Amino acid sequence: MDLNADLGEGFGRWSLGDDRALLDIVTSANVACGFHAGDPETMRRTCGWAAARGVAVGAHVGYRDLNGFGRRFVDVEAGTLTAEVLYQLGGLDACARAAGTRVAYVKPHGALYNALVEHEAQADAVVDAVRAYDPALPVLGPPGAVWLKRAEVAGLPVRHEAFADRAYTSRGALVDRRRPGAVLHDPREVAARCVALAVDGQVRAVDGRLLRIRADSICVHGDTPGAVGLARAVREALTGVGVPLGPFAGGADRVSA
16 A cells, blocks of 8 residues: 655745655655645755655646645636646656656645546646656546546556545545544544555545545645654554555656756
């Protein structure tokens, strides 16, 4: 099982989360590409830390929305979105290659991640960007998302993700962050959920229903309070029941800068 976290989400003098500590725990890092968070210095530094630990670097692409941290839907035209995703991919990949690694996969961030579950035009736009950049690059998202279906048809490698610290509705969607209980904070509860996901492919929804979720990777949000403790509890719980951990894409691969 892969364990990922959203990292590199500082900007300038402002920092968010403990990236170095999380990189000692996770196997893949979704690195902000400068649109919802991050800047060139943060991107390069985070890629260097990830490369030194053999952690896979993923492009955490998002809407151009620094003020809203990428958590607001943007009704951007498809062609513009394709160009903006390409821009983010190229910028992060340059930082990764300078650190001796490379971008190993693509995962949308925040509101874009949620929009791509059903928004066909934006789904096609992101698929077009990844295909144009590297058609062998895996994409990561929630099972059943429109954009993953379009990606699969387009020949992109598709991987599925579940969330350690987010509550699910009975339909398998994430509970809106604005609602109470949407983000989980108890390390024991989160760890137990992740074991159930990895071993049984199941997670319990807010109404008590058991959902079947196919997951190649489990995400712990780097900006969740206590993220390091949550991630450590998840890793220990998974290894404790014999689940091997490792990046689903290119963690140990290194290239010449």
